[in-house]
Amino acid sequence: xxxxxxxxxxxxxxxxxxxxxxxxxxxxxxxxxxxxxxxxxxxxxxxxxxxxxxxxxxxxxxxxxxxxxxxxxxxxxxxxxxxxxxxxxxxxxxxxxxxxxxxxxxxxxxxxxxxxxxxxxxxxxxxxxxxxxxxxxxxxxxxxxxxxxxxxxxxxxxxxxxxxxxxxxxxxxxxxxxxxxxxxxxxxxxxxxxxxxxxxxxxxxxxxxxxxxxxxxxxxxxxxxxxxxxxxxxxxxxxxxxxxxxxxxxxxxxxxxxxxxxxxxxxxxxxxxxxxxxxxxxxxxxxxxxxxxxxxxxxxxxxxxxxxxxxxxxxxxxxxxxx
Amino acid sequence: xxxxxxxxxxxxxxxxxxxxxxxxxxxxxxxxxxxxxxxxxxxxxxxxxxxxxxxxxxxxxxxxxxxxxxxxxxxxxxxxxxxxxxxxxxxxxxxxxxxxxxxxxxxxxxxxxxxxxxxxxxxxxxxxxxxxxxxxxxxxxxxxxxxxxxxxxxxxxxxxxxxxxxxxxxxxxxxxxxxxxxxxxxxxxxxxxxxxxxxxxxxxxxxxxxxxxxxxxxxxxxxxxxxxxxxxxxxxxxxxxxxxxxxxxxxxxxxxxxx
Numbered sequence: 063x064x065x066x067x068x069x070x071x072x073x074x075x076x077x078x079x080x081x082x083x084x085x086x087x088x089x090x091x092x093x094x095x096x097x098x099x100x101x102x103x104x105x106x107x108x109x110x111x112x113x114x115x116x117x118x119x120x121x122x123x124x125x126x127x128x129x130x131x132x133x134x135x136x137x138x139x140x141x142x143x144x145x146x147x148x149x150x151x152x153x154x155x156x157x158x159x160x161x162x163x164x165x166x167x168x169x170x171x172x173x174x175x176x177x178x179x180x181x182x183x184x185x186x187x188x189x190x191x192x193x194x195x196x197x198x199x200x201x202x203x204x205x206x207x208x209x210x211x212x213x214x215x216x217x218x219x220x221x222x223x224x225x226x227x228x229x230x231x232x233x234x235x236x237x238x239x240x241x242x243x244x245x246x247x248x249x250x251x252x253x254x255x256x257x258x259x260x261x262x263x264x265x266x267x268x269x270x271x272x273x274x275x276x277x278x279x280x281x282x283x284x285x286x287x288x289x290x291x292x293x294x295x296x297x298x299x300x301x302x303x304x305x306x307x308x309x310x311x312x313x314x315x316x317x318x319x320x321x322x323x324x325x326x327x328x329x330x331x332x333x334x335x336x337x338x339x340x341x342x343x344x345x346x347x348x349x350x351x352x353x354x355x356x357x358x359x360x361x362x363x364x365x366x367x368x369x370x371x372x373x374x375x376x377x378x379x380x381x382x383x384x385x
Numbered sequence: 386x387x388x389x390x391x392x393x394x395x396x397x398x399x400x401x402x403x404x405x406x407x408x409x410x411x412x413x414x415x416x417x418x419x420x421x422x423x424x425x426x427x428x429x430x431x432x433x434x435x436x437x438x439x440x441x442x443x444x445x446x447x448x449x450x451x452x453x454x455x456x457x458x459x460x461x462x463x464x465x466x467x468x469x470x471x472x473x474x475x476x477x478x479x480x481x482x483x484x485x486x487x488x489x490x491x492x493x494x495x496x497x498x499x500x501x502x503x504x505x506x507x508x509x510x511x512x513x514x515x516x517x518x519x520x521x522x523x524x525x526x527x528x529x530x531x532x533x534x535x536x537x538x539x540x541x542x543x544x545x546x547x548x549x550x551x552x553x554x555x556x557x558x559x560x561x562x563x564x565x566x567x568x569x570x571x572x573x574x575x576x577x578x579x580x581x582x583x584x585x586x587x588x589x590x591x592x593x594x595x596x597x598x599x600x601x602x603x604x605x606x607x608x609x610x611x612x613x614x615x616x617x618x619x620x621x622x623x624x625x626x627x628x629x630x631x632x633x634x635x636x637x638x639x640x641x642x643x644x
Contacts, residue, residue, distance in 0.1 A: 136473040268487055270474050271536070274467045278434050279540075280460030280488040325475045325520070 065329070068322050072336035076118070079343035083114040086347040088355075112245040113237045117346045118339045119245075120237075120305060123252040123297035125338015126331055128312025129319070130259045133266035133327030134290055135195045141313035142298045145291070146205030148309075150181030151302035153209040153216075156229050160216045163225070170232075171247045171303045178299025181205050182291050189287065194273060198287065235306030235361030237346050248304040255296030256335065262289050263328030270327065308361045310368030311338050317375055386447030387411055388433065388463075388544055388575055393442035395425075395432050402428040404599040405442065410592070412543065412575035415566055417586040417607075419579075420596030421620055426579045427468065429596070430546045433577070434465035446543075460488035464542035468549045468579075470529055472521045478532050479517040482507055485539030507539040511565065527558035534565065544575040551585060563589040583624065587611050587635045595619045608634055617642045 084106050085091050091102045091110075124142060131140040142148055154177025158164040164173065188201035213233075220226045265286040268276035277283060301308070319333040342360075345367065349358040389409035395402050402425045410416045418426045431437045433444060435451060444451040446462060454462070464485070472481060485507065486500045508514045511531040516524060521532060530550065537545060545566070551559045559582075567589060570576045580586045586593060586607070593610035595602040596619070603615035616624050616636060624636035 133474075264487060267480075268484055270472055270476060271481075271484060271533075272467060272469055272471050272473070274431070274436055274469075275465065277436055277456075278460060278463070278465035278467075279484065280455075280457035282456060324477065324480070326480055327474065 065323070068333060069336070072333060072340065076336055076339045076343065079340050079347070080114050080118060083117060083343045083347045084110045087350040108241075109239070112242045113240050113346065114343065115245050116240050116248065116304060117237055117342045119249045119252045120301040120308065121311060121339035121342030122335040123256055123301055123338070124308065124311035125315040125341070126256055126259055126335040127294050127297050128314075128338070129316040129327070129330045129334035130262055130266065130290060131294065131312070132316050133330070134262070134269065134286070135199055136269060137199070138317065139313070140199070141309070142294060143206060143309060143312075144199055145202040145294050145298070146181050146185060146209060147178050147295050147298040148302050148307050149206040149209035149213070151175070151178040151299045152233055152307050153177050153213045154180075155232060155303060155306070156213050156216050159229050159232065160220050160225055163221075165228075167241075167244050167247065167304070171244070171300075174303030175251070175299050177209075178295050178303070181209065182295035182299075186288065186291055190284070231359075232306050233361075234359040235302070235308035235364075236349075236357070236359045237305055238357055238360075240304060244304045248300040251296045251300035255293045255298075255300065258289055258293035259297065260331060262286055262293070263331055266327035306361060308342070308364055310364045310372070311341055314368055314371060314375075315341055317372075386449075386543065388444075388446055388577070390433065390444045391442055393429075393432065393444065394440045395428050395437055396440050397428065397437075401440075402599050403432070403439075406596075406599070406601050407442075408594060408601065408604050410544075410575060410577055413570055413573050414591040415570045415576045415578065415589055416592045416594060417578055417580045417590035418594045418596065419581070419583070419586055419611075419619070420602075424596040424619075425599040426596055427548050430465070430548050430577060430579055434463055434546050435459050436465070457488045460542075461540065462542055463544045463546060464537035464540050466533060466537050466545065466547040466550055468552060470526070470533055470553070472529070472533075475520045475522050477517070478513060478519055478521055478524070479504065479508070481521050481532055482513075482517075482535045482539050485536040488540060503539050503541055507535040510538055510569075511535040526553055527555065527561075530554055530558065530562060531565075534562070538569075542574070544577065545569065547576075547578045549579050549581065551580065551582065559585060560588075583611060583616070583636045583638060587633060588629075611636050 089102060089105060091106055095102045127142045132138055151174040155170045155174040158170050158173035164170050185201050185205060189198040217226055217229055265281050268279050268281050273283060315337040316330055316334045319330055319337050323329050323333050345363055346360055349360055349363045352358055387409045391407045392405045393403055394405050418429060420426050432439055451459065482504050486503060508517055511534050513531050513535050516528060521529060550562055563585060566576050566578065590607045593607050594604045595610055595615050602619040603610040613624060616622060621642045622638045623640045623642055625639045626634050626636050628634055
């Protein structure tokens with residue numbers, strides 16, 4: 063597909079879904095009520111706008127991170143979870159809830175970001191010198207498992223059932239009731255992380271030929287690794303710090319974009335960011351439309367849409383390999 | 386400019402793979418590196434390509450020390466063709482070849498007219514223009530090897546280092562590729578190839594470097610280096626030397642040397 067057409071199509075889709083995300087919910091706010099004295103406008107301005115902005119930023123960040131990591135690790139199954147940042151950020155947030163009885167967004171955010179930064183430092187320490195992506199993926203998996211284990215431990219020693227409920231509620235990522243305060247905290251970090259990740263495009267292209275060939279082309283792979291750890295840490299850390307863990311976006315979106323784009327990893331970055339934003343905005347609008355007073359958690363919905371989809375994708379990939 | 390190395394010592398882990406080797410390769414010639422498995426052939430070309438850091442010794446391009454050049458400068462001068470002909474994503478052939486231009490391109494800049502010209506020339510030189518819009522995974526092994534060579538040529542390097550470029554190619558494609566490399570040397574490029582086959586080396590190389598256990602057994606014109614005594618010493622094999630139509634001497638291994 064023509065790249066300009068793809069990008070403008072995706073941008074239009076994101077814009078439409080953003081508007082849709084402002085309208086959709088338990089109370090439908092039609093376009094006539096926008097920018098008016100209609101009280102329903104306040105639902106948009108106070109509740110849905112920060113939520114849509116966060117959905118846009120987080121979706122773009124996760125989609126982009128997924129595309130970068132799949133390119134870097136040359137593995138179509140890679141997603142932000144393999145680096146261990148999501149699990150570590152979640153651990154930080156859970157620790158602040160359980161140990162400090164924190165409920166203020168700023169405290170939880172700071173704890174999650176601190177844990178994400180700590181895990182990035184560990185990751186760089188473990189994978190440094192070894193320029194191979196294999197060490198990187200192993201170190202990330204170890205960190206991820208460790209963070210998950212400590213999180214489970216913290217839940218088991220939680221002082222009361224309310225803290226447990228709060229933690230579980232928080233781990234199953236959602237954009238419900240997020241305010242401008244949280245958007246202001248997270249969006250700058252996500253934007254910075256995305257900007258850093260966009261710098262890796264050429265290195266990702268060169269890595270298509272393997273690590274030796276990439277280095278013989280004059281690339282500094284340690285620098286690439288550092289950029290990727292930093293960019294992923296900022297983007298995913300800040301996302302998890304305000305919404306909890308929302309999986310599958312980073313895994314699925316690059317796969318959806320690959321047939322529409324050309325196969326160069328660098329050509330996949332921008333479409334994946336836009337596609338991720340569209341997917342999260344759409345999913346977050348849909349979860350509000352279920353019956354009853356409550357919403358399906360976004361993280362749960364994502365997993366429920368994502369898993370069958372991914373299964374379907376695997377089947378299709380296998381079939382095309384047989385032809 | 387010569388590509389020379391002096392007292393080069395390289396370790397992989399704790400093992401000393403190259404032990405103080407020195408030689409000077411000349412541009413405009415095909416130099417073949419031969420030796421038994423584990424003798425340090427790949428390690429030598431990987432070190433010359435700047436992928437491994439030597440423990441001791443120096444590598445020079447003319448009078449310039451390789452250690453003093455930036456990775457991009459080095460990449461513009463020395464092209465490296467790895468042994469593994471892997472391309473991880475389903476890139477178009479033209480996009481694969483375009484990767485060879487990376488060391489020439491300014492950050493964030495698109496491709497210049499010179500880039501497009503070099504890519505077209507590399508596709509032409511390897512006779513791969515007809516595949517240019519095809520995905521690389523749809524090509525046969527021989528076609529893919531030519532495309533990957535085109536990728537290196539697109540960088541317009543002064544030196545081409547190829548690590549076992551003939552592995553996994555059938556005889557026709559082996560001969561085609563070697564003829565291609567000879568042509569490049571004829572145009573002034575320095576060509577260094579790691580080979581396994583004595584006959585192919587004798588056919589294609591102007592000079593041969595024989596390695597054994599990280600040391601040089603012989604280095605010189607092909608007929609001298611691929612003679613009975615050095616081959617006995619390096620490989621422990623006896624050869625029968627036969628002459629081909631053009632008068633080249635081809636050593637054919639016929640048995641093990643008895644101690």
